[in-house]
Amino acid sequence: MKTIYSSLRQDWFSNVRGDLLAGLVVALALIPEAIAFSIIAGVDPKVGLYASFSIAVIIAFTGGRPGMISAATGAMALVMVLLVKQHGLQYLLAATVLTGVLQIVAGLLKLGTLMRFVSRSVITGFVNALAILIFMAQLPELTNVSWVVYAMTAAGLVIIYGFPYITRAVPSPLVTIVVLTGVAMLLELDIRTVGDMGQLPDSLPIFLLPDVPLTLETLRIILPYAATMAVVGLLESMMTASIVDELTDTNSNKNRECVGQGVANIATGFIGGMAGCAMIGQSVINVKSGGRGRLSTLVAGLGLLVLIVFLGPWVKQIPMAALVAVMIMVSIGTFSWDSIRNLRKHPPSSSLVMMATVVITVATHDLAKGVFVGVLLSGIFFAHKVGQVLRIDRSLDAEGRLRTYSVVGQVFFASSEAFINSFDFREAVQKVRIDVSRAHFWDITAVGALDKVVLKFKREGAEVEVLGLDEASTTLMDRFALHDKPGAVEKRMH
Amino acid sequence: MNKVYACIDGLASTAGVIDWAAWSAQRLNTPLDLLHVLERIDRPLVTDFSGAIGLGAQEALLEELSVLDAQRAKVALEAGKRLMADARARATAAGVASVDVRLRHGELLDSVLEMEPDARLFVLGEHYRASGASRIHLDHHVERVIRSVKRPVLVATGVPFAPPTLFVIAFDGSPTSRTTVETVARSPMLKGLPVIVAMAGEDTAQAQRQLEEAWQTLATAGFEASMALLPGEPEDVLPAFVKARGASLLVMGAYGHSRIRQLIVGSTTTTLLRLSEVPVLILR
Numbered sequence: 001m002k003t004i005y006s007s008l009r010q011d012w013f014s015n016v017r018g019d020l021l022a023g024l025v026v027a028l029a030l031i032p033e034a035i036a037f038s039i040i041a042g043v044d045p046k047v048g049l050y051a052s053f054s055i056a057v058i059i060a061f062t063g064g065r066p067g068m069i070s071a072a073t074g075a076m077a078l079v080m081v082l083l084v085k086q087h088g089l090q091y092l093l094a095a096t097v098l099t100g101v102l103q104i105v106a107g108l109l110k111l112g113t114l115m116r117f118v119s120r121s122v123i124t125g126f127v128n129a130l131a132i133l134i135f136m137a138q139l140p141e142l143t144n145v146s147w148v149v150y151a152m153t154a155a156g157l158v159i160i161y162g163f164p165y166i167t168r169a170v171p172s173p174l175v176t177i178v179v180l181t182g183v184a185m186l187l188e189l190d191i192r193t194v195g196d197m198g199q200l201p202d203s204l205p206i207f208l209l210p211d212v213p214l215t216l217e218t219l220r221i222i223l224p225y226a227a228t229m230a231v232v233g234l235l236e237s238m239m240t241a242s243i244v245d246e247l248t249d250t251n252s253n254k255n256r257e258c259v260g261q262g263v264a265n266i267a268t269g270f271i272g273g274m275a276g277c278a279m280i281g282q283s284v285i286n287v288k289s290g291g292r293g294r295l296s297t298l299v300a301g302l303g304l305l306v307l308i309v310f311l312g313p314w315v316k317q318i319p320m321a322a323l324v325a326v327m328i329m330v331s332i333g334t335f336s337w338d339s340i341r342n343l344r345k346h347p348p349s350s351s352l353v354m355m356a357t358v359v360i361t362v363a364t365h366d367l368a369k370g371v372f373v374g375v376l377l378s379g380i381f382f383a384h385k386v387g388q389v390l391r392i393d394r395s396l397d398a399e400g401r402l403r404t405y406s407v408v409g410q411v412f413f414a415s416s417e418a419f420i421n422s423f424d425f426r427e428a429v430q431k432v433r434i435d436v437s438r439a440h441f442w443d444i445t446a447v448g449a450l451d452k453v454v455l456k457f458k459r460e461g462a463e464v465e466v467l468g469l470d471e472a473s474t475t476l477m478d479r480f481a482l483h484d485k486p487g488a489v490e491k492r493m494h
Numbered sequence: 495m496n497k498v499y500a501c502i503d504g505l506a507s508t509a510g511v512i513d514w515a516a517w518s519a520q521r522l523n524t525p526l527d528l529l530h531v532l533e534r535i536d537r538p539l540v541t542d543f544s545g546a547i548g549l550g551a552q553e554a555l556l557e558e559l560s561v562l563d564a565q566r567a568k569v570a571l572e573a574g575k576r577l578m579a580d581a582r583a584r585a586t587a588a589g590v591a592s593v594d595v596r597l598r599h600g601e602l603l604d605s606v607l608e609m610e611p612d613a614r615l616f617v618l619g620e621h622y623r624a625s626g627a628s629r630i631h632l633d634h635h636v637e638r639v640i641r642s643v644k645r646p647v648l649v650a651t652g653v654p655f656a657p658p659t660l661f662v663i664a665f666d667g668s669p670t671s672r673t674t675v676e677t678v679a680r681s682p683m684l685k686g687l688p689v690i691v692a693m694a695g696e697d698t699a700q701a702q703r704q705l706e707e708a709w710q711t712l713a714t715a716g717f718e719a720s721m722a723l724l725p726g727e728p729e730d731v732l733p734a735f736v737k738a739r740g741a742s743l744l745v746m747g748a749y750g751h752s753r754i755r756q757l758i759v760g761s762t763t764t765t766l767l768r769l770s771e772v773p774v775l776i777l778r
Binding site for chain 2: 021022025026028029160161163164167168169170171172173174243246247248249280281284285287288289290329330332333334336337338
């Protein structure tokens with residue numbers, strides 16, 4: 001009771017003024033993004049707007065990271081493009097619900113803790129790839145268009161980055177949109193507007209079941225997309241949570257966040273919204289504007305709904321060029337520019353992991369694949385580095401008959417080759433003593449390597465003695481620890 | 495379980511907390527630890543409503559926030575150090591031989607729970623006390639600590655300290671309050687002081703008998719004890735009784751009722767704690 005009460009108070013009402021103002025700033029900033037991401041995904045703007053409302057509001061209650069903003073995102077939109085193109089909106093809604101189910105399962109299985117295997121370089125790569133993809137998604141709006149669109153976009157960027165020098169009390173992306181919409185309407189410019197991109201919300205969202213046949217065939221279609229969206233959504237949410245943790249110097253509950261994202265996506269699928277997740281850019285904007293608690297997320301979601309329902313007719317008039325300018329800002333803000341400066345400072349392996357994540361993601365348009373390759377590469381590089389922590393000292397007794405090798409360090413698949421190569425089999429000695437008491441044998445490759453060394457010496461006619469194998473092989477015991485007696489590894493070896 | 499911890503915060507009741515803690519430490523013959531927790535203030539200092547994120551927005555924001563936090567924390571740390579130095583001087587002047595200070599970050603409750611295994615007694619003050627009729631909410635720091643720790647807690651008030659000359663035990667015949675009486679009888683802390691066992695409620699034979707038993711326990715332990723049976727509800731009559739008799743301390747057991755009942759009607763302990771003008775010692 002004590003903890004629930006105090007955390008409720010802390011999460012919701014410790015910063016009411018800051019949360020209200022920041023929530024409104026975020027609500028305003030969410031409108032262009034939600035529309036732009038719907039357009040990336042190939043659905044009507046209302047799908048993204050409803051999703052952003054629903055996800056933000058639900059996450060305010062169910063999320064594990066107060067102050068983090070979740071809504072319809074670019075990362076998720078990029079995953080669903082093909083599904084929408086081939087099967088249509090209804091399958092997207094079903095996939096959204098399934099994504100939520102998978103995320104809840106992940107949360108209950110406490111997979112949030114798996115994030116520790118995703119290294120800093122992979123996270124940077126993910127963020128950079130996301131920024132590049134968001135930028136690339138704007139290019140269709142900028143190709144084969146009249147000079148007016150370029151002029152509008154440029155003017156938009158000037159306002160976005162210049163207006164904060166005049167005042168920081170009003171969101172500059174909003175000013176951009178209002179000014180550019182006004183100019184386009186006054187001059188009756190013939191350029192594309194949001195209204196040309198599809199239907200906008202004209203009412204409050206209503207509950208509806210996705211109109212798909214409940215068959216295995218449907219599952220076969222949506223499962224790959226749902227699984228990828230679940231992974232991408234959780235990855236971005238966990239990353240964003242870490243970023244907000246770092247910015248505010250507080251902790252978050254990662255597994256609760258997984259379940260919360262799942263609940264939000266299920267509900268969103270049932271009101272006709274697309275899947276979403278946490279947003280890095282918006283969360284940074286929220287923290288920057290003074291938002292810290294759950295109230296900021298709730299205000300962002302509710303504010304968004306009120307704005308779109310009341311401003312619907314005006315939203316239709318927003319020129320696409322204004323949205324493109326906002327999205328260019330988002331991609332610039334999302335990109336980690338430090339990572340370019342750090343390319344030469346960081347170890348080459350880290351830079352390579354980062355670059356590989358970016359290249360794979362941009363090439364496949366699939367953030368999950370990029371992260372997978374990044375994690376794999378960092379694992380390999382790590383194994384390689386740890387494999388070098390191996391030293392073998394040799395000494396010869398006075399008569400030159402006993403050769404002692406003492407092994408210090410980690411012996412496993414990546415270092416077993418080096419381990420074998422550091423013994424001198426050509427040397428003719430009577431007795432060889434291998435002291436492994438300060439070494440760790442991590443896997444059967446390592447045990448096999450020792451086996452091979454012993455056998456080779458025996459074949460050369462030397463007497464072999466292995467010291468301290470019990471200590472060395474305790475790391476191997478994880479599976480056998482309960483029923484194996486000391487020395488069992490030795491027995492298994494011979 | 496051998497230390498008296500005084501949780502101080504530099505507000506009105508701090509002097510009382512130190513004095514009571516020093517007195518208790520001497521009575522119990524234990525070392526005294528002064529604990530001050532530097533709590534985080536979550537109110538953000540940066541407010542930029544431009545909603546624009548530029549190059550390296552995240553890095554720049556982190557830099558800005560951490561610099562501001564660092565400045566704020568440095569000031570708090572400096573103030574905390576000064577507070578502790580004053581507190582140590584006061585406790586030493588009061589005659590405590592061994593005084594230690596602890597300055598910690600985080601939440602008071604977390605630090606208190608961490609210290610609990612070697613605590614004999616916690617002394618804390620109300621951080622906030624409204625005057626007059628608006629005294630409805632007990633400071634949540636104090637309440638959380640009382641609800642969470644198993645060790646005795648002495649809640650000091652803003653009343654200036656004077657060595658106690660008389661104390662009152664709030665008694666209601668329940669097992670909790672009998673344990674309270676037994677604990678007082680055993681402990682060296684209040685030994686030798688005159689005590690009144692006060693019970694609020696109807697004058698029944700059972701109440702008389704229970705009161706008699708409590709008196710007997712204390713008298714056997716060598717206390718100069720007397721009894722009082724007051725008609726009325728404990729929260730109405732006890733604070734006034736304590737004041738009328740000029741007692742310096744009210745002793746009671748903590749939270750005997752079920753959690754559900756506490757949530758709905760509030761507990762006698764909380765109410766008494768809120769209304770009492772003299773320090774209250776709460777025993778488990």
